[in-house]
Amino acid sequence: MTDCLPTERDGANGAWRGCPPAPAIDPASPLLFVINASAGALDLDAKRAVIQAALASHGRKGELLSCNPGNLAQVATAAAVRALERNTAVIAVGGDGSLNTVAQAAHAAGCAMGVIPYGTFNYFARAHGIPTEPLAAARLLLDARPQPVQVGGINDRVFLVNASLGIYPELLQDREAFKARFGRSRWVAFIAACNTLLRAQRRLRLHIDTGIDVRDLQTLTLFIGNNPLQLQQFGAEPADTLAGTPGDGSLAALVLRPIGTVAMIRLMLHGAMGRLGEAAGIESFEFLSMVVKPRLSRGHRTVKIAFDGEVARMRTPIDIRVLDQPLYLLKAPASTSATRPPGP
The missing domain is CATH 3.40.50.10330 (Probable inorganic polyphosphate/atp-NAD kinase; domain 1)
Known part of the structure; x- marks a missing residue:
């Protein structure tokens, strides 16, 4: 084809x-x-x-x-x-x-x-x-x-809704454990997310190249959205800088900067109210393709990635793009x- x-x-x-x-x-x-x-x-x-x-x-x-x-x-x-x-x-x-x-x-x-x-x-x-x-x-x-x-594509995988690295893959694994214990519901998923975020410690150091912009940053998670409904529910739609919209012409990136416990609680409240984009520590932007190079410990060449609720390890660098x-x-x-x- x-x-x-x-x-x-x-x-x-x-x-x-x-x-x-x-x-x-x-x-x-x-x-x-x-x-x-x-x-x-x-x-x-x-x-x-x-x-x-x-x-x-x-x-x-x-x-x-x-x-x-x-x-x-x-x-x-x-x-x-x-x-x-x-x-x-x-x-x-x-x-x-x-x-x-x-x-x-x-x-x-x-x-x-x-x-x-x-x-x-x-x-x-x-x-x-x-x-x-x-x-x-x-x-x-x-x-x-x-x-x-x-x-969307992340290395050799397709994703429909989202992909991420950092704390979000851990959040998904915690959510499955909570569901197994307390049942399947959106509230169980929300409580599991709060539990994960409040103990967030690990910081990622990333080098990101979108072909338009290059940046080095520290983050707790890099979240990629291909679904406008999910982004609307979070209240985290990025500014319109490219033709089309996330999920229909582009992808959205959300970066969660390292923040303290009190700021994390405020962030969760913003997310629960669908106003995540207003929270301190959140940056969002549109892109078509992006290469992500995490700084890993010596001897490590893979990083944990989540895509559409699944979790796997992928070799770096991580190539993320709208598939042709x-x-x-x-x-x-x-x-x-x-x-x-x-x-x-």
């Missing part, structure tokens, strides 16, 4: 120019559902029942491919290749982490992808007008058509971004 150059993209209305046609969808070809059996509150049988009910109501066929986190990538890769060969789509059934794994496979293969969300926040689905109620999402994708959407090639997402023709919900 031919790359779509960022300069050929009209970020103001989400159109992509210079791209090949969207992948064909044959209604007679079964959709391929990749189901993360461990994602969300519902068990596997309940998830399968939702999909089967939607398929039956539309007279469509589907193959339900159940897997666990350990073999999710393998199942998704095989399904994406089959989807392209059969003129159909691969459907991710799970939370943002599961969606990331399927998107990695769909983007590499060039096939269309659909989403049935089962996560806690479901930022990706909500930003693209996909219902968070699974049956409604399943029904929508059966009438949807592939439309190009922006994805979009992801072809099944969306309703007239879909619009979801409105900002209440809560943390």
Whole structure:
């Protein structure tokens, strides 16, 4: 497939120019559902029942491919290749982490992808007008058509919502531990975040080159946003300095400077009220590409990275950019971004 150059993209209305046609969808070809059996509150049988009910109501066929986190990538890769060969789509059934794994496979293969969300926040689905109620999402994708959407790249990985290094990966690991103990909810996630931030100690020394600006800085975390809904909820949208907006033409970077405990408490309160951009110690800016070189201890060549809720180690330097090639997402023709919900 031919790359779509960022300069050929009209970020103001989400159109992509210079791209090949969207992948064909044959209604007679079964959709391929990749189901993360461990994602969300519902068990596997309940998830399968939702999909089967939607398929039956539309007279469509589907193959339900159940897997666990350990073999999710393998199942998704095989399904994406089959989807392209059969003129159909691969459907991710799970939370943002599961969606990331399927998107990695769909983007590499060039096939269309659909989403049935089962996560806690479901930022990706909500930003693209996909219902968070699974049956409604399943029904929508059966009438949807592939439309190009922006994805970010961090080294050799795709990300849909965000990527980060520093304290944020630790926050995600603490959040999973809190969820395992206290259950899945936004308030549990918020309390876990407060616990992590209040004991934040480790500082990163970073050399950042955006091709426009070069800087050296100390930070507790570098957060990269590709999702306007999440940035709006934080109240941390950067100043508009590039064509398009984060998630639709550019990416957003948020830098958390080292601050004391009292200032950290104030920062958390600002974040809870959706006014993170007003807090002391937060800097944000737009960019298209960025190379990050952390200063590491002798003998260390990797750094912990979080992307869409997953955590892995990557070799430095870290290359972060808007990818030229979009992801072809099944969306309703007239879909619009979801409105900002209440809560943390």
